Amino acid sequence: MLKISKKADYALMALQHIATVQSGDVTPGRVVNTKEIAEEYNIPLELLAKVLQTLAKNALIESHNGPKGGYLLARRAHQITIAQILESIEGPLGITDCSHEKNGEFCMQRENCHIRTPLLKVQDSIAQLLNNMTLQDMMGGTPLITIQSPTAQGVER
Amino acid sequence: MLKISKKADYALMALQHIATVQSGDVTPGRVVNTKEIAEEYNIPLELLAKVLQTLAKNALIESHNGPKGGYLLARRAHQITIAQILESIEGPLGITDCSHEKNGEFCMQRENCHIRTPLLKVQDSIAQLLNNMTLQDMMGGTPLITIQSPTAQGVER
DNA sequence: ATAGTCTCCGATCAATAAGGTCGGATTAAG
DNA sequence: CTTAATCCGACCTTATTGATCGGAGACTAT
Numbered sequence: 001m002l003k004i005s006k007k008a009d010y011a012l013m014a015l016q017h018i019a020t021v022q023s024g025d026v027t028p029g030r031v032v033n034t035k036e037i038a039e040e041y042n043i044p045l046e047l048l049a050k051v052l053q054t055l056a057k058n059a060l061i062e063s064h065n066g067p068k069g070g071y072l073l074a075r076r077a078h079q080i081t082i083a084q085i086l087e088s089i090e091g092p093l094g095i096t097d098c099s100h101e102k103n104g105e106f107c108m109q110r111e112n113c114h115i116r117t118p119l120l121k122v123q124d125s126i127a128q129l130l131n132n133m134t135l136q137d138m139m140g141g142t143p144l145i146t147i148q149s150p151t152a153q154g155v156e157r
Numbered sequence: 158m159l160k161i162s163k164k165a166d167y168a169l170m171a172l173q174h175i176a177t178v179q180s181g182d183v184t185p186g187r188v189v190n191t192k193e194i195a196e197e198y199n200i201p202l203e204l205l206a207k208v209l210q211t212l213a214k215n216a217l218i219e220s221h222n223g224p225k226g227g228y229l230l231a232r233r234a235h236q237i238t239i240a241q242i243l244e245s246i247e248g249p250l251g252i253t254d255c256s257h258e259k260n261g262e263f264c265m266q267r268e269n270c271h272i273r274t275p276l277l278k279v280q281d282s283i284a285q286l287l288n289n290m291t292l293q294d295m296m297g298g299t300p301l302i303t304i305q306s307p308t309a310q311g312v313e314r
Numbered sequence: 315a316t317a318g319t320c321t322c323c324g325a326t327c328a329a330t331a332a333g334g335t336c337g338g339a340t341t342a343a344g
Numbered sequence: 345c346t347t348a349a350t351c352c353g354a355c356c357t358t359a360t361t362g363a364t365c366g367g368a369g370a371c372t373a374t
Contacts, residue, residue: 001247002159002283006362009253012272020271033320041269047363053322066371067319082279090158096166112198114177115169118295122239125286126159129279138275163333190349204334210351223342224348 008089010051013041015085016138018061019077023139031070051089058088077139083130093130095123165246167208170198172242173295175218176234180296188227208246215245234296240287250287252280 017040018032034052038045052071056063060080061071073080087093094100096119174197175189191209195202209228213220217237218228230237244250251257253276 001161001165001243001250002252003254004158004252005360006254008158009272012276013270016271035320044363046365049321050323050363056321063321064371065319065321065369067373069320069371071321086158093158095159095161097160097163113170114173115166115295118290119169122286122290126283129282133275133279138272162331192349201334203336206350207334207352213351220350221342222340222350223344225343226341226349228350 004086005090007047007051008086010041010043010048011055011085011089012082012138013037013043014048014052015055015060015073015080015135017041018071018073019135020139022073023077031064031068031072033070036070055085055088058084060084060088073135076136078134078136080135081131082133082135082138083127085135086130093123093127095119095126099123161243162247164204164208165243167198167200167205168212168242168246169239169295170194170200171205171209172212172217172230172237172292174198175228175230176237176292177296179230180234186229188221188225188229190227193227212242212245215241217241217245230292233293235291235293237292238288239290239292239295240284242292243287250280250284252276252283256280 014037017037021030021032034049035045037043037052038048052061052063055061056071059074062074063069063071083093092100096116098113098116099120171194174194178184178189179186191206192202194200194209195205209218209220212218213228216231219231220226220228240250249257253273255270255273256277
């Protein structure tokens with residue numbers, strides 16, 4: 001439950017990759033093309049292309065056409081939040097159907113619904129969480145402050 | 158994005174209703190049948206029945222057969238967490254596909270995936286959130302500490 | 315200037331999950 | 345024993361997601 005889509009997953013991977021190449025590499029500022037990312041992470045090329053296009057449309061990355069073209073970050077990594085990335089791909093955050101109802105348009109249960117308010121609080125907490133984490137926090141040598149119990153480590157093979 | 162399913166939504170409404178009837182009513186301890194809930198909240202009867210059956214199977218509520226039968230809470234409201242309810246209906250919490258991979262079964266991107274660890278942290282934070290909120294917190298006269306800006310109120314018609 | 319990449323965009327298809335339905339078996343109160 | 349309720353499992357329909365295809369346009373290296 002509460003799963004994020006594959007597209008959003010791909011978006012995170014791609015942005016993380018672009019950010020890493022752009023900042024720490026031997027060739028800083030170099031553009032990254034779709035194919036490179038697709039091959040690196042085994043993502044279907046065409047699908048990834050669509051994802052990157054969407055991200056470009058939402059001004060998270062900039063595209064450069066032609067040979068030796070590709071994408072690069074529109075802002076610095078610490079200025080791009082996870083929430084912005086996810087919302088670019090999946091639309092606005094909403095725990096329930098009634099999260100962003102337009103005026104006068106209510107769900108069938110609205111009359112007697114007692115769970116709306118507490119659920120909106122949950123949603124808001126999640127939104128805060130995603131807004132406080134940036135692309136920078138996902139980059140290579142910067143592991144996050146772990147919340148998980150220390151004993152739960154060492155799962156990597 | 159990150160939407161919870163309608164079934165889970167229905168489960169929350171139903172449990173909130175049962176909890177309210179059971180504690181604060183003129184007839185405390187009375188059982189509540191499916192039809193009563195379905196009509197109160199305009200939920201398709203058959204679908205709600207399935208949801209309640211699932212909840213019963215997961216020992217969140219107890220079922221009583223026969224005429225004058227119905228459901229009642231298996232534990233007290235403050236001992237039932239939102240996480241338990243949601244997981245009963247939608248299965249274990251998992252932000253990504255690779256959240257609960259069985260041994261040796263990895264996703265295509267696993268090799269070079271740099272976003273898994275930070276995403277698991279996000280997931281853990283959400284899990285904490287949902288585990289710290291109980292059914293009691295959703296009940297009638299107990300509005301939650303509001304996080305939303307006070308000016309965003311008065312949306313009710 | 316031109317050729318060759320590369321991005322861009324729309325339409326389309328398949329697979330999966332969600333939402334919702336149906337019929338009959340089982341149980342217990344009256 | 346009859347009735348009304350839960351219970352159980354199979355089924356269908358629709359929406360969403362994941363993935364694919366074909367071509368048009370843009371840009372740069374040569």
